[in-house]
Amino acid sequence: MNVGELARTVDTKAETIRYYERIGLLPEPPRTSGNYRDYSARHVSRLSFIRRARDLGFSIEQIRVLLDLADQKEQSCAAVDAIARAHLADVKRKLADLTALRRELDSLIGQCRHGTVAECRILEALAP
Amino acid sequence: MNVGELARTVDTKAETIRYYERIGLLPEPPRTSGNYRDYSARHVSRLSFIRRARDLGFSIEQIRVLLDLADQKEQSCAAVDAIARAHLADVKRKLADLTALRRELDSLIGQCRHGTVAECRILEALAP
DNA sequence: TATAAACCTTGTAGCCACTACAGGGTCAAG
DNA sequence: CTTGACCCTGTAGTGGCTACAAGGTTTATA
Numbered sequence: 001m002n003v004g005e006l007a008r009t010v011d012t013k014a015e016t017i018r019y020y021e022r023i024g025l026l027p028e029p030p031r032t033s034g035n036y037r038d039y040s041a042r043h044v045s046r047l048s049f050i051r052r053a054r055d056l057g058f059s060i061e062q063i064r065v066l067l068d069l070a071d072q073k074e075q076s077c078a079a080v081d082a083i084a085r086a087h088l089a090d091v092k093r094k095l096a097d098l099t100a101l102r103r104e105l106d107s108l109i110g111q112c113r114h115g116t117v118a119e120c121r122i123l124e125a126l127a128p
Numbered sequence: 129m130n131v132g133e134l135a136r137t138v139d140t141k142a143e144t145i146r147y148y149e150r151i152g153l154l155p156e157p158p159r160t161s162g163n164y165r166d167y168s169a170r171h172v173s174r175l176s177f178i179r180r181a182r183d184l185g186f187s188i189e190q191i192r193v194l195l196d197l198a199d200q201k202e203q204s205c206a207a208v209d210a211i212a213r214a215h216l217a218d219v220k221r222k223l224a225d226l227t228a229l230r231r232e233l234d235s236l237i238g239q240c241r242h243g244t245v246a247e248c249r250i251l252e253a254l255a256p
Numbered sequence: 257t258a259t260a261a262a263c264c265t266t267g268t269a270g271c272c273a274c275t276a277c278a279g280g281g282t283c284a285a286g
Numbered sequence: 287c288t289t290g291a292c293c294c295t296g297t298a299g300t301g302g303c304t305a306c307a308a309g310g311t312t313t314a315t316a
Contacts (some may be wrong), residue, residue, distance in 0.1 A: 015274075015276075016274065016275080018294095019273075019274060032282095035281080036294080037293085048256035049254050054273090056229060056254075059273090070245065070251050070255075072245055073244065073245050074246070076244060077245050077247075078242065080245065084236055084237050084240075091229055092230065095226045099223065101185055102216065105184065106216065108184075108212055109212050114204070114205065114206065114209065116203065117201050117203045117204070120208050122205065122212050126177050126181050127198075128172070128180075131264075132263065141303085143305075146265095151302090160311095162264080163265065164264055165265090182302090187302090188301075
């Protein structure tokens with residue numbers, strides 16, 4: 001399976017796959033005689049894991065640790081749990097920030113009287 | 129007022145102020161005999177506007193347009209309103225995404241049985 | 257007056273997670 | 287045997303800063 005096929009399989013751009021290889025997140029696959037990357041099922045599942053974790057907003061570094069942990073089957077999963085919880089806390093912080101932001105923007109826009117720029121409440125609210 | 133004083137006044141790093149100048153968002157101030165930037169009240173208010181808009185999540189490019197519009201006092205403020213609404217729509221999209229994300233992470237973490245990595249539900253949920 | 261500390265200057269490189277080329281090589285279909 | 291769709295590497299760009307390095311200026315103190 002070459003990079004384009006893998007890309008279609010996991011719905012990821014070929015450039016992104018090569019990027020993951022470059023930063024050491026996805027192991028280098030063997031090459032064909034024509035120097036094409038030749039991926040196996042293990043690559044597919046590792047890349048799927050990465051993409052799923054990225055979709056959930058985990059950082060590359062977090063994913064790196066998660067993949068390492070996944071290989072230590074005997075260990076407790078406390079570290080995995082901790083990473084997930086840290087990420088959840090981060091998401092909650094962002095949600096709170098965005099919620100406050102939406103309220104401010106709502107009020108800003110609600111004040112617009114559709115007049116001239118000179119009497120614009122939105123610009124007024126942004127000005128000092 | 130030099131760059132450090134301006135930085136303290138508007139609670140922004142000096143590097144950021146110079147960055148705004150470099151990208152043409154904040155006009156170049158005159159210089160003192162020792163080649164120090166010499167800011168006036170106009171700079172303070174322009175930078176305050178920029179920072180307030182950044183805090184509300186407007187992009188640099190949106191702020192550039194807002195500042196341009198603010199100078200055309202006779203024009204209708206429809207364009208200002210449109211930018212604010214577009215940004216609000218963006219914030220709402222992000223809120224929806226983050227809310228879905230939080231739900232997924234909540235459920236992921238809720239499934240953790242605190243056992244070994246081999247039976248970790250979080251890693252299972254991430255795997256394909 | 258000397259000097260040290262605290263500023264200022266410019267330019268450049270780094271952050272994150274990609275994305276987009278350019279300039280070449282390979283491969284399958286017709 | 288040519289065409290076009292892929293692949294390769296390497297580099298540069300994105301946004302919005304942030305962090306140096308290596309020098310110049312100003313201010314406070316000895």
